Structures are given as structure tokens and as C-alpha cells.
Amino acid sequence: MATEAQGAAVGRLARFPVRRAVQWVLGIGILVGAAYAAYRTLSLGLFSAAAWRDLVVFGVAQGAIYALIALGYTMVYGILRMINFAHGEVFMWGAFVSYFVARTLQNSGFMQSSPYVAIVILLVAAIAGSIGVAVLLERVAYRPLRNAPRLVPLITAIGASLFLQNTARGFFGPQTRGYPVPDVLGGTWTILGVPILRTQAIVIVVALVVMIALTLFVSRTKTGKSIRAVAEDKDIASLMGIDVDRVVVTTFVIGGMLAGVAAVLFVMVFQVVGPFMGFVLGIKAFTAAVLGGIGSIAGAALGGLILGLLESVAPSLFLTGLHIPGPNQLKDVIAFAILVLVLIFRPGGLLGTGEAEKV
Amino acid sequence: MRKPRWFAVVTLLGALSLVAAGCASDEGGGGGGGGGGEVDCNTVEFGCVTYASGEPIRVGTLLAISGDVATLGDDSLNGVKLAVDYLDGKFDATPGQLVGHDVQIDSQDDLCAKEGGQSGGTKLASDPTIAWVIGTSCSSSAFGVADKILGDKGIVLISPSNTAAGLTDPATHNPFYLRTAQNDAIQAKVVADFVFTELGFKTAATIHDESPYAAGLTSGFKTFFEQLGGTVSVEEAIQSTDPDFKPLLTSIAQTKPELIYAPDFNPACALMAKQMLDIAGLKGVKFMGSDGCAASTFFDQAGSAADGTYMSFPLPSPGGSESGLVGDYNKAYKDQFGAPTAAFNTNAFDAFNIMAEAVKKVAIEGDDGSLTIPRAALKDAVFQTKDYQGLTGTLTCISTGDCQSQAAVNIGVFLLPDLPIEGGNPDAKPIFSEQLTLTEALGT
């Protein structure tokens, strides 16, 4: 026979927040584990300070590219609440369009004679290509599905991604090609005593500028305001007289622009193009966007940065100390594991609301 | 209730049919001819393949003819085509005949991956008119896949470019598999010798791309290099789709190697060579790849970073065949196909030819002009190839499938841009070369 006290005790036990307890234990355990691994690595003394510094710079540069692409994802998600899986392909097509222009410029010698003009031309070409594909996507694949349940446009996006990749493969051939870049981009600059590759410095600077410009655009201009309005609530925005279709197209255009810029930055650093380059990058950038909190510009930037740093520094920092062979092979594992962990604790991403999003 | 009845019916039928399958007769693997001649095709193991008068002999090829590695597969396929051309003794762009029959090539794609080995291999294996298969291009599509699928049907698989050691390891070798390409154990030894004795380096780092080919080479290199007294500072791996290797290279730089050996495929190989130049810690460190890397795409993708890198590359044996043939072959290749895009077209040529010799030995010609080739006998005959003078050297096949076994395989090391393929220098000479037999390399 249960007494009052016993009943109360059971009641308290039942209310014991098992989930939170597990979360805390897990979180602390992982932090301790990571700190331990880092300690082991650092005590091994394998890496000089300069090496760590380089790793950080590489991470930031790569993260900048991820951030730019992630911005495209996040903006589309903000207003349409859908993941544009094909954004990686938007990026890839921009790169390819600029590739053909670059090749002509190279063959005619223009690339070397006036490199800065050449770069501008390539930027324009890449942006045009990306915007073209983005707008096409929106009109053909996404607009008819505006009101469909979530699953449908997601799958359409996957289909579009496959389609665009393989069309590029069919058109241009599956092989990866070397991308000609002006020689002036080689070499390093020394900034604050840190030698940085010119290309990487340019990438970081351009990415920053673009992100700041975008934030200003969204917060100050009228179009920006209408974008935010539509992101808040599509139907009410249209009641307020905002042309939702226009806004959506504009958002895709902006996303395309960002992807185009990212494309040029990418080819400047890596100097290769291939039909499948967008796929993996797209997934990573999307991961970055989710990590930072999808729907938020700062979130995409932060997520990109963190992901870049993780990929670059984490394998060396955590895994070499534990004597795991081939640590860099596992960098994707680390990245995704971090994603899972973040989402366990903050289901909306780092800068998200902290609450699971209502469907 | 309807459901259980339906289910019961199906299960019953299923069980019955499994029993029936046990009693069912075999799918005919061969043409089942068996008319005059010393071999009864209906009883001999694996049967025979028969061609009526006027029918062409069908030879399958399972090569990497699409994607980034098409340079490898197309190149081998061209070698096969030249071999068919040369059946009449002349390189005249008109195919010759083998034992009075035309030769028809059924070309399948091995996708340089297990899937291709499986699908292409299954397709060829189920075609009873295929006499033998030349392939695969990449070791990953052969190992445990195509060699088994074809071997189970008694179809000989002979590869012009599989170099992974495991394919001819006694523990894992398939009895119907051979290759005219060198065993990578040899290439690994030559590379180790080059790095240690010629360059004088004592520490090296290795990077493989998770393919059996690359992993085999790096582990072989490690064994031989350490035997000589060198140290492998770190063994790393990459995924071939990654574009960014700078963090990896930085981490390798910390272990202070004098050379990085990365026998991977392109574009990863090219990108690594290029990105190495950007890492301060790797100044002065040399980069070395192997034949998987030494394709025309390397020049395109690495750009100016290609200069100064080393590549190991198989060479035709100097004491090999009638030197005239090599010259004629090279000219014919250039005329018909342009510059070679990979190193193994000569191996493909030789592969076809030793099979053709074996066919001539065991084929039974019927009075009506038909041709019967018993499969098991064909396999035995080609394994008995001894001292055959091919383009790539003297070929003698041993029971574990290496035909470049007794022959000294000549591996050369080139300093780029001097590489005798498209994009490089057609008259390039190696800066180092060694001729080793398999036994010499393994030190047994």
C-alpha cells in the first residue's frame, strides 16, 4: 500500500529530468575527453606554434568559402523554409561558366596582361552563371511547390541537384580540369607578421566584405526589409502589399550572387573545376548553415567558420594525441559528430532559438 | 482471412521451387558443341566456347573507359585494338584474323570501382560467346569481384594494368586470373631504392587515397624503405574527392619528411603537388607519385607545380622484343590514336597476344569451319606461357598469375616535366631505373 510520502517520492522521481541529466553527462564527458585529447597532442609537442597558426589560417580561409555558400542556403531557407539541396550545383555552374571565359582569356593572353580586369570579368561570368541557374531552379522546380508539405520540395531539390550535376557531366565531360588563374595571385603576403597565401587572404577579405554588405542590405534597404518580412510570415507579408514572388526571386538571385563569388574564390584557391565539385561542398556548407542556426545570416557565417576550423585543426588537435592513425581521414567524422552534438543540445543550431523548430 | 492463405500459398510454392532449383539442370556455360575433336564439351569442366564458321571470336574487355580515369582504360583498349590489327602481321588499321575467324571486342566499363567490376563482369560472364576477358583497369574492380565472377565461369581474366600485389598473392589468387602488368611489389621496391639510395633521403611520408592500388604501394614502400634503413615519418590517407589538402600537408610537415610519396590518382595527386608549394614547412620537400598519377591529367591539373616532381613509371624492357616491333607499335599507336595517355597500352597488347597464342594451341577446328575452344585447356595453356617476347619484355606466367614474374620488370623514375606521355616530353628518358624480377624484389 503506497503511503502519501512514498507517492510523493515516486512523483519526484518521475519528474526527474532524465533527458537533461543525460545531456549534461554527455556534454561534460565529451568536453573532458576533448580537452584530454588536446592536452595529449600538445604535450607531444609535434606541432610548432607556426604550424598551429597555419592550420588556423587554412581553416578560416576554407570556412570563408563554406560561409559564402552557406549564406545561400540560409537565405532561401529563411523565406521558403526549404533546403535548396541544389545550391551546390548553382555554385558549380557558376564556376564552369567562368571556366570557359577564363580559358578564352588565358588563350588570348589577356589573363596575364591585365589580371585584375580579368578577375572582374570572371566574377561577372560566374555570378551570371550562378544567378541563371538559381532563377531557373526557382521558376521550374520550386515555385509550383510553394505550398506543398515539406518533404516534397526537399526531394525535388535532391532531384534537381542530381540533374544539374549530371547535365554538366553530360555537357562538359566528367573529368576535372585545371583552371587557369593569373600569376599575380601566387605568393604570400605577411599580415601582422603572419604569412598568408595571397589567395587565402583575398578569400577571407572578400567573404567578410560580402557578408557585411549582405547584412547591411538586409537590414537597411527596402528590399532587405521585404525579405525579412516574407521570412517572418509569407501570407501576412503579401497582405501588406509585398510581392512575394518578386521577393523570392530576389532572394534566389542574391543566393546565386553569393555562390558565384564563392565559385571564383574557390577556383582561385584550388584551380580546378569538375562537374561534381559542388556536391560535397554543398553538403558541407549546408552542414555549416545548420550548425550555426539555419535562417540566420550570422549563423551561416559562424557555422562556416567553425566548420572550416574544425576540419583543419581538429584532426591534428584531437586525434594525434590519441595516436589514431591517419587522423585527417577522419575529419568528416569529426565535423558531423560535432553537428550531431550541437543539435542534441541546441536543436536550432548554435545561434538558433534553442528550441526544436515547430513543423 | 485472405492474407494467411495467400502467404501460405506463396511460401509453399517457394519451398517447392527451391527444391526444384536443386534438381534443375545447369545454365549452359558454353556453346555445348562438342562435335568431332578430342574434347567432349559436355563433360569437361567449364565447357567450351564454340564459334560457327564465319562467326567472330568474341573477346570481352573490362576497362575504365569513362570518368576521370578514362585515360587509363581507353589507352589499354587502344592497345587491344592494335593487337587485333596486328593479327595479320601488319599495323595497317585493318583487323586481322585469329585461327581463321575475325575478332570482335565487347567493351564493358569497369568504372575503376567494385560496382563496375561486378556489373561488367556479370554481363560478360553470362555471355557464353565470350572467349576471354582483358581487364580490369583498376585493381579495385578486379580484386574479389571480377576475377571471381569470371573465374567461377571458367573465363580467363587477364589484366594489362592491375598492379596490386594481393591479386596474385597465393592466398587470394583466383585460378583464372593473370596479368601482364607488373606486380606493384616491384614498383614499391624501386621507389624505395630510388628514394633511399639515389636521393639519399632517410625519412619519407606516405599518403594513399584508400584505393587498393595506392594502399598497396604505400605499404610496400614502407616495408622496403624500412628494410633499407629509412623511416616513414607518417602514413596518411585522403579521400579522393577532397579538394583541400593543406591541413593534411601541414600536419605532415611537422614530422619533417624529406619526400612525400603519394601514389594516388588524379586530381588528388595533382592537387597535393600543387598545394605542397604553399606550405612553408614543406619547403624543399620533394613530391613523388606513381603511374596512377602519371597521366596527362596531371599536367593539366597541376600546372607549373608538376615540374620538379618525380614519377615512377613502367618502361619497356630494353632487352625485350625485336626493337623493330616496339618502334612500329609506337608509330602505329600515334597514327591511329594520338599520343598515349597512360603507360599500359603495351601491356594490353601483350595480354591479347599471349591469349591468342594460347588459343592457337588449344583451339579445335571442325571440318565445317567451326572453332571450339575448351575453357579449362585455354587457361592451362596461357599459364604455361614461357619466354614469350612481348613489347613489355619476356613474359613467363607463373601459377599465381604474374606474367611479368621471371622477367625483369623495368621501372623508371622520371623527373617532370620529362615524362613520355601527352603533356610531357615524348622522348623523355628516366633519371633512374631498375630492372627487378619479382623474386628479387621480394628478396625471397
Place this chain on the structure above:
Amino acid sequence: MVVYLALVGMVETFNGINLVGGAITLGRLLLVLPPFLIGYILVRPRVKAGITVTPSPFAAVLGGAAAGLAAGVLTGICILIANALPEQLSARNVFVAVTPSLLSIMTFGRPIGIGVALLVAISAVAGGLGGGLGVAAWRVRRPVVLGLTVALLMAMLQDVFRVALAQLGLATEWLYSPTFGGLTYLGAVVAFAVPAAASAYWLSEGRTVRERLQTIPKEGQKPVRVMMIAAMAILLIALPYLLGSFLSAVLGRVGLFILMGLGLNIVVGYAGLLDLGYVAFFAVGAYTTGLLTAAANSGSSIHIGMGFFEALPIVIVVAAFTGLLIGAPVLRLRGDYLAIVTLGFGEIARVLLTSDWLSPALGGAQGLIAIPAPSFLGIDLRDPQPFYYLALGFCVVAAFVSYRLANSRVGRAWVAMREDEQIAEAMGISTVRYKLLAFATGAAVGGMSGALFAVQIGSLAPTSFNILVSIQALAIIILGGMGSIPGVIVGGLFLVGIPGFLTEFEQFQLLIYGAVLIAIMLYRPEGLIPNVRRTRELHEEEILQDAWGEGVPDARPSTISFEETPR
């Protein structure tokens, strides 16, 4: 459109496939098909302000012809330009498929001026025909379309039918020409006429037949149904013998993917959890099987050497456990987040399998080899035919389990969760428990599929377990219909079977997948064989609009059929 197909390389590759009589190849058909389709679509009845508008036959043919003409002219102009460009500016520099041989195919081998004119003319005719067909009475249209489709299928699947008929001992010379591998003219006519006639007959007399069937009392209907099912079962079982070993091997692969589709169907179709990392379960099943059954030289340091059927229960349990493991962290995530995290898990699985770190146990990049073939009553189950039966058996079991789950309390809980999670919770359904159950069951089926994969070849390479496998499984259930078991089967047959049978398609497989996914989502998101409840969910907007009754411009007439009684 034609230009697109040409550029992508389809025209050239498919020209190798002879369809009919040596004159009509698939490549040529692709040249003609788009104008035909344009003509057809253009004249379909449209809803304008609530009134259905159908053009008159004359206008339709003319309109179709005009559209076809326009398309042909566009293509012709492109051909002319491509031909006229000098070497340096050649389109080939950009589009690798624009070879001289392509141009000659597109101009039917005639000199360029005549060829282009010919193309334009044929396009116009095709367009006109399309237009005419579009407005023909449905009594005429359906048989014609059916006949054409059957003829096309028979021509494309020539290998399948030819081998099958040969196995049955029937002469095929009159149907399929032995020399150039396509339907003969006579064969094509027959292939068209027979189904067309059958369809026409059914349309006119079918109603009476159906009515008569319905008047048979219930007890009488049962044996008929049982007979039909038995007939289907017999066909399924006899199939490998009809098809020969290569095609049976293809079917075995189809079976494997259908099994995967059934598993994913539980997770995505029933429970509504979008899992993009399904390949992880597949890999777990495959590797567990490999590790448990492999011989000593497999490449791994673990060898236990169990038999296949002994290992199977363990594999299923391990896979289900993995499902729980993956499901637990993602319980609170919705939709898109769930998708990306599961995708991440799939990738984690792949990287771990390939890694050097775990390679002593898992074989690393080389994978595992020397996995023995399972044997049952002395039959080596790796041979294509027995393997097919094994796969078939597994599929039947999985289908049965799915079916029972769907129609049980669990299934209903899943539906509730799918509709609105919070309300479901409020109604006392423990979403945690049911989500985990979904993951575990789906994973178990995926594991079974992986086990089959491991023994199919006898070796495993980690490169086989990439994200494309997950996407393929997803495509199968989407195409077939989410939550519908027959749908999964049909989806698998289409998406894995057809590329398997027609190896020329392999190059374009992913391209077609992408296009198919987009098309399905745009026009028929419930899939080919839909699950009625899902259909209602997916067409919610349209149903609401129809219910209001206003003639909304551009609204598509509702495409839901309510013939199937919901269960």
C-alpha cells in the same frame, strides 16, 4: 529540348540501340519524341476560368504541327551554327558531345542542308501527330498510347524478351531480328497492334466484364483472387529460368534494392522521418555479415566463420541496434535537420569503414574479401538464380512485416505522428517509442539487405556505401509511392531494373533519376502506386480548393482517384 538531349550525349549513345527494323534507333526516336510530346501537351484540354477548353481537331493538328515545326527549326538552327563554326570556336570546346558523328546522326546522314530540312519536316509531322493524338477521343487515345508504349518497351528490353522467349523454346525470328537486335517491322506492328486492340476491346466491353465480376457473390470472388495471386507467384518464381543468368543477376540486384526500399519505406513512408543516411544500416548489415562469416584471409583480424543463416539473426539484431543508436540523438529534430543529421551519419559510417584507424578490424580501404557463399540444402546460393530466390524470400518477409505493421496500432501511431507530432503526444502516443521502433525496424530490414549484398559477390569495398545508395533507395520509394508496398516494388523495377537491363543507360542513370524525382514531385508526389492516405496529405491544398468550388485559374483538376478503399 532536342538540343539538350543531344548535348548531354544521349542521342549519340542511344543511336547504338536499334529499335525497329534497323531504321529507327533510340537515338533517332529521341530526335522525334520532343516535338511529338510538345504537340501532344499543347492541345490537352485546359481549364480556363472554370471551363474546360478543347481545341477542335483541325486546330489541334495544325497547332501541334506548328509547335513541332518551331522546335525543329530551333534544332536546325543549332545544327547549322554548330556546323558552321570554325575549328577554334567550335562548340566542341565547350560541349564535348558535339562531334561530327552527332551532327551526322541529327541530319540522318544526309548533307547538312537536306538533313536539317528533313529534320524540320519530321518535327512538324511529329508535332502534328502529337496534336492529333492529344485531342483524339480517349477511346482512340488510350489504345494508341498503350500500343506505342508496349512496342517501345519491347524494343528497348529486347535482351530480356528475346532470352525469355528463347528459354521457352519459342521462335523469335519474326519478332526480333537476329542481325541487328531490334524488332522487325512485323514485330513492331504486332507489338503495337495487340495491346492496342486489347485495350480498345477492354474499353468498349470492359465495363460489362467488370460488372459481371462484381455480381459474383463474395465467396465466389475469393478463389478468383487467390488464383490471380497464385499466378503472379508462379510467374515470380519461374522468372529466373525465363531470363537466363545475367538477367537473373540483375533481378537479384533489383530485389536487394527493393528490400532496402521496403526498409526505408517504414522510416520515411510510414513514420514520416526523412532519413538520408540509410546506407549506414545497409553497411552495418553487410559488414556484420562479412565479419561473422568470412574465412581467415578476409583482410580483417576478426574471423568467426559462422554460416550465413546462423549469422543472420545476429546481423538483424545488430542492425536494429544501430537503428536505435542513430535514432536516439535525433528524436527531437524535425524535417530538414533530421535529414542532414542522418546524412551525416551515413557519411560517418562510410568514412569509418574506409579509415586506416579501424582497418585492422574492418579491412580498411581494401575492404573484406573471401566471404563465403551461403548454401542451403547443398545449393550454392550465390548463383544468380538461387540468389534471386533468396532475395525474393527476404522481400516477401519484409513486405509481410511492413504490411502488418502498417495496419496495426503501431502503424496508426505513425500516421498520427506524421500528421502532427505535438497533438499525437497530447493524445498519449509516445513519439519517442514509436520513432525508435521505426528506426529499429527500418534498420533491421536494411541490415538484411546488406547481408544479401555481402554474399552476392563475396567481397565488400567501402566505396560501395556512399550517399548515392541512400538517394537511390529514396528515389525508389518516392517514385513508387511512399507508404505503399507495391509502389516500392514498381519503383525498384523501374529505377534499378531498367538501368540494369539496359546498360547503355548506365551513364545517364543519375541524370534520369534527378529528372524523374523532379517530375514526380511536380506532378504526382504520391508516386506511381499511391497510398491513399498519403495522397490526401499531399494534395491537401488542391482538395481544399476544389472543395471551395471556385474556378481558380490554372488550378489543375484533381487527380486523385477514390477507387481504392482506404484501409
